Amino acid sequence: xxxCTTTSSHQSSEDKRYRLSDxxxxxxxxxxxxxxxxxxxxxYKAVNAIRVCRTAALGVDVxxxxxxxxxSEVYHCCKNRFCPNCSWHDTLRWADKVKEQMLDLPxxxxxxxxxxxxxxxxxxxxKHLLNILMRTSADTFKDWIMHKxxxxxxxxxxxxxxxxxxxSHFHVxxxxxxxxxxxxxxxxxxxxxxxxxxxxxxDKFRCxxxxxLVGLYGSGDLxxxxxxxxxxxxxxxxxxxxxxxxxxEPPMAVPSQVILYIGRYSKRACLSEYKITSI
Numbered sequence: 294x295x296x297c298t299t300t301s302s303h304q305s306s307e308d309k310r311y312r313l314s315d316x317x318x319x320x321x322x323x324x325x326x327x328x329x330x331x332x333x334x335x336x337y338k339a340v341n342a343i344r345v346c347r348t349a350a351l352g353v354d355v356x357x358x359x360x361x362x363x364x365s366e367v368y369h370c371c372k373n374r375f376c377p378n379c380s381w382h383d384t385l386r387w388a389d390k391v392k393e394q395m396l397d398l399p400x401x402x403x404x405x406x407x408x409x410x411x412x413x414x415x416x417x418x419x420k421h422l423l424n425i426l427m428r429t430s431a432d433t434f435k436d437w438i439m440h441k442x443x444x445x446x447x448x449x450x451x452x453x454x455x456x457x458x459x460x461s462h463f464h465v466x467x468x469x470x471x472x473x474x475x476x477x478x479x480x481x482x483x484x485x486x487x488x489x490x491x492x493x494x495x496d497k498f499r500c501x502x503x504x505x506l507v508g509l510y511g512s513g514d515l516x517x518x519x520x521x522x523x524x525x526x527x528x529x530x531x532x533x534x535x536x537x538x539x540x541x542e543p544p545m546a547v548p549s550q551v552i553l554y555i556g557r558y559s560k561r562a563c564l565s566e567y568k569i570t571s572i
Contacts (some may be wrong), residue, residue, distance in 0.1 A: 311569040313377055314344050319572070342373035380562035388552040391468070395552075396447050398472040398483050399544035405430035405498055406464035406538035410531065414506075415463055417516040421509065423463070427452060429501035430465050433494055441490075444473035444482060459564075464538075468552065471544040487543050499537045503529060 317340055325332060345351055351369040358365075370376070374383045407415070407426060415422045431448045438446050447470040456462030472483035509515040510525055519525040 311572050312566055313564060313569070314346065316569075316572050317344050339373055339375040342371035343376045343378075346371035346373070346376050346378050375562055377562040377564065377566045384553070391449060391552050394447075394449070395468070396470045396473065396481065398470045398481065399546045401469045401471050401487075401544050402542040403434065403467040403469050404464055404538070404540040405433070405467070406462070406540075407502070408532050408535055408537060409461070410528075410535075412461045412463065414515070414517060416461070418509075421514070422506070423452060423454075425502060425505045425509075426463060427465060429505065430467065430498060433498040433501060434467070434469055437490070437494060437497065438473065438484075439476070442473075442482075442484065443476050444484075445476060446470045446473035484544075487541075489541060491539065491541075495537050495539050498539065499533065502537075503533075 321340055321344070347368040347370055349368065351371060353369065354367045356365050356367065357363070370379050370382075372379050372383070374380060405426070411422070427450055431450055434448060435446060438444050449468040451466045453464050453466060454461065471487075472481070474480070475482045506515070507529075510517070510519075510522075517525070519528065
C-alpha cells in the first residue's frame with residue numbers, strides 16, 4: 294500500500310486465512326455433478342458471483358499516487374448479497390434506503406419464529422407458507438397496537454429461512470415503529486415505555502398462521518402427507534402445545550441504530566469467512 298495514504302482499520306480479504314471462494318473453487322464443480330439436493334438458480338448465481346468477486350474476471354481499476362507514483366490495482370466486486378466480501382456494503386446501501394421510509398419515532402427489533410415441527414410443510418409448500426408467515430406476523434403487531442392505542446404503525450419485515458448453524462429455521466426480523474399515526478387525529482404519536490402483552494401476541498400469531506394453514510388444507514392447495522383431516526388436526530394440536538417464539542428488543546430512539554442493528558441479522562452474508570477455521 295502506498296505510504297502516502299493511511300492504512301484502513303478493516304481487515305482486508307488477503308488477511309483472511311480461508312475464503313469461501315477457495316472452497317467453491319476446490320469442490321463446487323465436482324459437487325454439481327451429483328448434488329444431494331436440487332440446486333436453485335439463485336444458488337448457482339450466488340456461487341458464481343462469489344468465485345469471481347475481486348478477480349480480473351470482473352475487471353480492474355488502476356490508480357497511481359500523484360505523490361510517489363506507486364500504482365495500485367483494485368479489482369471489482371460482485372455486489373451479490375450472499376458474498377462475504379460484499380454483504381456489509383450491501384447492508385449500508387440497504388440501511389440508507391430503509392431510513393428514508395421510516396417514521397420519525399423510536400423503533401423496535403421484533404422476531405417471530407415458527408416451530409420446527411412445521412419445517413417439513415414449509416419445505417414442500419415454499420412461498421405459500423412463507424407468505425403467510427410474513428403477513429400474519431406483521432398483522433399480529435398492527436392489529437394489537439391499533440386495538441390498544443388507535444395507531445397505524447410502520448413495519449419493515451425481512452425473512453430468514455436458516456439459523457446460525459445453517460439449519461432450517463424459519464423466522465422473520467421486523468423493524469416496528471414504536472408509535473404511529475393516530476387514527477382519530479392524523480398526528481404522529483410515540484408510545485411511552487416498552488410494554489407489550491407478550492403471551493397475547495404469541496397466541497394471536499399462532500392463531501392467525503394456523504387459520505391460513507387450515508384454509509390451505511381445506512382448499513386442497515397444501516402439499517402434505519396427512520392421511521386424513523383427523524391426522525391434520527392432531528398435528529395442529531401437537532404444535533399448539535408449544536409456545537410459538539417471539540422476541541422483542543427495547544425501543545431504540547435513533548432509526549439508523551436499529552437499521553444497522555437489524556442489518557447485521559438480515560443483510561449480512563450467510564457465512565462469515567473469519568469463522569472458517571479449516572477447509
